[in-house]
Amino acid sequence: MKILSILCFLLIPGLVLAQHGSLKGRLTTGSEPLSFATVTLSGTAIGVTTNDKGYYYLKNVPAGTYTVVFSNIGYVTERYNVSVKPGEATLLNGNLKESSSKLNEVTVTGVSRKTELRSNPIPIAVMTRKEMDQNVNNNIIDAIVKGVPGVNAVTTGPNISKPFIRGLGYNRVLTLYDGVRQEGQQWGDEHGIEIDQYGIGRAEVVKGPASLTYGSDALAGVINMIPYLLAGENRVLKGDYTADYHTNNGMIGTSLGLSYRKDDWRYAFRATAKAAHDYQNSIDGYVYNTGFREFNLSGMARVDKKWGYSQIAATVYDNRQEIPDGSRDSLTRQFTRQVAESSTDNIRNRPVVSNDELRSYTITPLHQRIQHYRVYANNEFKLGEGSSINASLGLQQSIRREYNHPTQANQPGLYVVLNTLNYDVKYNLPTIAGIESTLGLNGMYQTNRSKAATDFPIPDYNLFDAGTFFFAKKTIGKVDISGGIRYDNRQINWHDFYVGPNPKNGFEQHVILPDTAGAHLQFPAFKHVYQGVSGSLGITYNISERLLLKANIARGYRAPNITEIGSNGLDPGAHIVYLGNRGFNPEFSLQEDVGFIAYLKDVDLIAELFNNHINNYIYQAKLTDVNGNPVVIVPGNSTYQYQQSSARLYGAEFTLNMHPQNIKWLAFNNSLAYVTGINGNKQLIDESDGAAKYLPFIPPLHIRSEFKVSLQKAYGAFSKIYFKAEMDAYTTQNRYYALDNTETATPGYALFNLGAGSTIKNKADRTICELFLQVDNLFDKAYQSNLNRLKYFEYYQSSPNGHLGIYNIGRNVSFKLVFPF
Structure with a gap:
C-alpha cells in the first residue's frame, strides 16, 4: 500500500x-x-x-x-x-500592421482605472514616443502642439513653451509627470515645463474640465507625461543613446538611457544635456539672449508582485535660460544689451551686441536659472475581486533665480523657492452589477519663500489643497456611461511682507518684523479658503466596432493662483509688473462636448465640438492712466493688472486621416482646430467701443496637413523608411483683446516642413540606430505667432524696416540619431 x-x-x-x-x-x-x-x-x-x-x-x-x-x-x-x-x-x-488608429489604446489620464479611448466620453488624445521623435522640436510641449489638434503654446523663445488647450492656459492646464502634478512657479509668462523631452515615452492630453482625478488647475485640461522605459529581457542591460542637432540655434542635445530587469525588479536611469545659442530669423537676424543650457537626470526602481507593484523615482532638472528684452539700436535694428541699472539706464545708449556674442554658447549675465527636484512613489495594492488601492506621494522643490542686474551679475532680482508635497489615494471598488467605481482623495501642501532677492512680485505663502471624488462607469449594451462628482477645498495664507532698502547693494530686500524701520508693507497679511464642486457625466454610443458617438458635460473649478490674487511687483524675466486682486472669486466652467469618431478601413474621421461658459474668468490686461497712457511703475517694464469677468469659449477640432489599405505606403493626415473666446463684460465692451470684446491669448484657426510615404520594404541596411511633407497654417487673428494695446492683430502665415527617417540594421538584423531628419520652416518664412510673447518686446513706436517686435524662429534643419543597445 x-x-x-x-x-x-x-x-x-x-x-x-x-x-x-x-x-x-x-x-x-x-x-x-x-x-x-x-x-x-x-x-x-x-x-x-x-x-x-x-x-x-x-x-x-x-x-x-x-x-x-x-x-x-x-x-x-x-x-x-x-x-x-x-x-x-x-x-x-x-x-501586425502599423496603424495610425488609436481607438483601443489604453489611457489612464483623467479617469480612475485603465480605460480604452473608445469607451471614454472625455476628449482625450494620445501621442507616442515614435510620433514625438518624428515631430522634432526644441522642447516637449512644441512636439505635442504639432501632434494634438486644439493644443497651442505661449512661447518666449525656443525653450520656453506653456501649453494652452482650446484657448485656456497658465494654471488652467495641469501638467503631470508620471501622474504627479508638476509644480514649478507655472504662473509666470516665461516659466516653461521642467521636464526632460528625451525621457518621455507617451503623452496623454485631456481636453476640457473633465478630469475628476485632479480638481483645481485642470479647468482647461490635463497633459500627462509618462516616462519612457526601455523594455528588455531578464538580467540583460538595455539602453539607448540620443544625439540631436539643430542648425538654427546650434542646439546640441544628447541623452543616455539605461534599463535593467532582474526578475520582479526593474531599474531605469537617464541623463540628458542640451545647449543652444541665440536663434535667428530673416527679419531680426540672431535674437539676443535666447540661448539656454539644460541638464536632466532621472532614475527609477520598481518591483512587480502578485499583490501589485511599488515604484520610487527621482528627477533633477537644471536650466540656465537667457532673458531677452528686445532692446535695439533705433536705426540699424541691431540688438543692444543692458549695461546699467534701470535707474540710470538709457535705452538709446546701450552698446550693440557683437556677432560673436550672438553665436556664443556662453550664458550671458542676464538670465534665469531654474532648478527642479522631484522624488515620488507610486504604489498599487490588489485586494481581490477586482478591487485595489493606488497610492502616490511626491516631494518637489522648485528654485527659480532671475538675474537682471548688469552691474551686480551675481545678485538675483527674483529668488524664490517653492516646496510641494503631493498626495493621492484611490480605492477602486469591486465591480457591482457591472459598475466600476473609484473613491479618491488627493491634494498638496505648498510653501513659497523669497530668498536674497531685490524684486518681489509675489508674497511668501502657504497653501493646502484637498479634494475628494467619486467616479463610476458602466456599459449597457452599446452604451458606455461614466461620470462623477468632486469637492475641493484650498486654503491659502501669508503674513505681512515688508520690503526695505538694502545698504549692502543699494537695492531692496525682504525685511522681517520687528526690524522694519524705513520699510514699506508690500503684501498685507491675507487668509482665504476657496471651495468648489465639479463633476462630469458622459456617454459613448458604440454605433459599431469602428463608429462612435460621444457626448460629455462637465463643470470645472479653479481657485485663483498666487499671482492673480497676490502679485504686486516686478517679475524680472517677464519684464512685467503684475498687480493682483484679493477679491477674486474662483472660476467655474460649464462645458459641453460632442464628438463623432469613425476609424474605417481607409479613413479615420474625428469631429469634436465644444462650448464652454466660464464664470469669474481671470485675465491680464495692460494698465493705463485716465489719459490712456501706459502706467510705468518700473522703467522699461510694462504694467499689467488682472481682471475678472464672465467668458465664453467655443470651437471645434476636426481630424481626417487617409490610409488606403490598397496603397499601404501612403498616408494623408489633416487636422483643423478653431476656438473663439468672448469677453462677458458687456459694460467694458461698450465703453471700449468693442476693443475688449475678445479674450486675450486666443489662437487663430489652425490647419495642419501631412503627406507621408512609408516604404514597405527594406533597402539594404535601411528599413522602415519614411518621407513626409507638412503644411502648418494659421489664419489672421483679428479677434483679439485690443483694449489699451494689450494685444495687436497678427497676420496669418503658412509654414512648410519636410521630414524623413529610417531604421538602420546590421547583417545580423540588429538595429544599429534610428535616424530622423526634419526641415522646419523650409522657405524661411518671417512670421509672428499671436501667442509669441516676444512679439511685444519693442521699445519704439516705429522702425526703419517696418517690423516691430521679435519674430519667431526661421528655417531649422534638425538631425536626430537614436542608438539602441
Whole structure:
C-alpha cells in the first residue's frame, strides 16, 4: 500500500503536466521582428511579451481552445483561434500592421482605472514616443502642439513653451509627470515645463474640465507625461543613446538611457544635456539672449508582485535660460544689451551686441536659472475581486533665480523657492452589477519663500489643497456611461511682507518684523479658503466596432493662483509688473462636448465640438492712466493688472486621416482646430467701443496637413523608411483683446516642413540606430505667432524696416540619431 502511494505521488505531476501544452511563435511587422509586443490568451491571466527578436513562448498552458491576442501600441491588434494539445508545442506566428488608429489604446489620464479611448466620453488624445521623435522640436510641449489638434503654446523663445488647450492656459492646464502634478512657479509668462523631452515615452492630453482625478488647475485640461522605459529581457542591460542637432540655434542635445530587469525588479536611469545659442530669423537676424543650457537626470526602481507593484523615482532638472528684452539700436535694428541699472539706464545708449556674442554658447549675465527636484512613489495594492488601492506621494522643490542686474551679475532680482508635497489615494471598488467605481482623495501642501532677492512680485505663502471624488462607469449594451462628482477645498495664507532698502547693494530686500524701520508693507497679511464642486457625466454610443458617438458635460473649478490674487511687483524675466486682486472669486466652467469618431478601413474621421461658459474668468490686461497712457511703475517694464469677468469659449477640432489599405505606403493626415473666446463684460465692451470684446491669448484657426510615404520594404541596411511633407497654417487673428494695446492683430502665415527617417540594421538584423531628419520652416518664412510673447518686446513706436517686435524662429534643419543597445 505504501509503495502504491509513493507511485501515485510520483505519477500525479506527470499526469497533470500531460494535460498541459505550450504555445510559441514569432511576431513580425512586414519582414521585421516586432520586439516587446504583447501576447495574451483572451479570458485568462496567461500572457507574455516577445523578446528583441520577436519570439514568444507560453509554457504550461492548460489544453483547450483559446483566442490568442497579438497587440502592440501603434499596430492593428490581431486575434487567432488556436487549440493547445496536451504535451505538445503549438506553433503560431503573427504579422501586425502599423496603424495610425488609436481607438483601443489604453489611457489612464483623467479617469480612475485603465480605460480604452473608445469607451471614454472625455476628449482625450494620445501621442507616442515614435510620433514625438518624428515631430522634432526644441522642447516637449512644441512636439505635442504639432501632434494634438486644439493644443497651442505661449512661447518666449525656443525653450520656453506653456501649453494652452482650446484657448485656456497658465494654471488652467495641469501638467503631470508620471501622474504627479508638476509644480514649478507655472504662473509666470516665461516659466516653461521642467521636464526632460528625451525621457518621455507617451503623452496623454485631456481636453476640457473633465478630469475628476485632479480638481483645481485642470479647468482647461490635463497633459500627462509618462516616462519612457526601455523594455528588455531578464538580467540583460538595455539602453539607448540620443544625439540631436539643430542648425538654427546650434542646439546640441544628447541623452543616455539605461534599463535593467532582474526578475520582479526593474531599474531605469537617464541623463540628458542640451545647449543652444541665440536663434535667428530673416527679419531680426540672431535674437539676443535666447540661448539656454539644460541638464536632466532621472532614475527609477520598481518591483512587480502578485499583490501589485511599488515604484520610487527621482528627477533633477537644471536650466540656465537667457532673458531677452528686445532692446535695439533705433536705426540699424541691431540688438543692444543692458549695461546699467534701470535707474540710470538709457535705452538709446546701450552698446550693440557683437556677432560673436550672438553665436556664443556662453550664458550671458542676464538670465534665469531654474532648478527642479522631484522624488515620488507610486504604489498599487490588489485586494481581490477586482478591487485595489493606488497610492502616490511626491516631494518637489522648485528654485527659480532671475538675474537682471548688469552691474551686480551675481545678485538675483527674483529668488524664490517653492516646496510641494503631493498626495493621492484611490480605492477602486469591486465591480457591482457591472459598475466600476473609484473613491479618491488627493491634494498638496505648498510653501513659497523669497530668498536674497531685490524684486518681489509675489508674497511668501502657504497653501493646502484637498479634494475628494467619486467616479463610476458602466456599459449597457452599446452604451458606455461614466461620470462623477468632486469637492475641493484650498486654503491659502501669508503674513505681512515688508520690503526695505538694502545698504549692502543699494537695492531692496525682504525685511522681517520687528526690524522694519524705513520699510514699506508690500503684501498685507491675507487668509482665504476657496471651495468648489465639479463633476462630469458622459456617454459613448458604440454605433459599431469602428463608429462612435460621444457626448460629455462637465463643470470645472479653479481657485485663483498666487499671482492673480497676490502679485504686486516686478517679475524680472517677464519684464512685467503684475498687480493682483484679493477679491477674486474662483472660476467655474460649464462645458459641453460632442464628438463623432469613425476609424474605417481607409479613413479615420474625428469631429469634436465644444462650448464652454466660464464664470469669474481671470485675465491680464495692460494698465493705463485716465489719459490712456501706459502706467510705468518700473522703467522699461510694462504694467499689467488682472481682471475678472464672465467668458465664453467655443470651437471645434476636426481630424481626417487617409490610409488606403490598397496603397499601404501612403498616408494623408489633416487636422483643423478653431476656438473663439468672448469677453462677458458687456459694460467694458461698450465703453471700449468693442476693443475688449475678445479674450486675450486666443489662437487663430489652425490647419495642419501631412503627406507621408512609408516604404514597405527594406533597402539594404535601411528599413522602415519614411518621407513626409507638412503644411502648418494659421489664419489672421483679428479677434483679439485690443483694449489699451494689450494685444495687436497678427497676420496669418503658412509654414512648410519636410521630414524623413529610417531604421538602420546590421547583417545580423540588429538595429544599429534610428535616424530622423526634419526641415522646419523650409522657405524661411518671417512670421509672428499671436501667442509669441516676444512679439511685444519693442521699445519704439516705429522702425526703419517696418517690423516691430521679435519674430519667431526661421528655417531649422534638425538631425536626430537614436542608438539602441
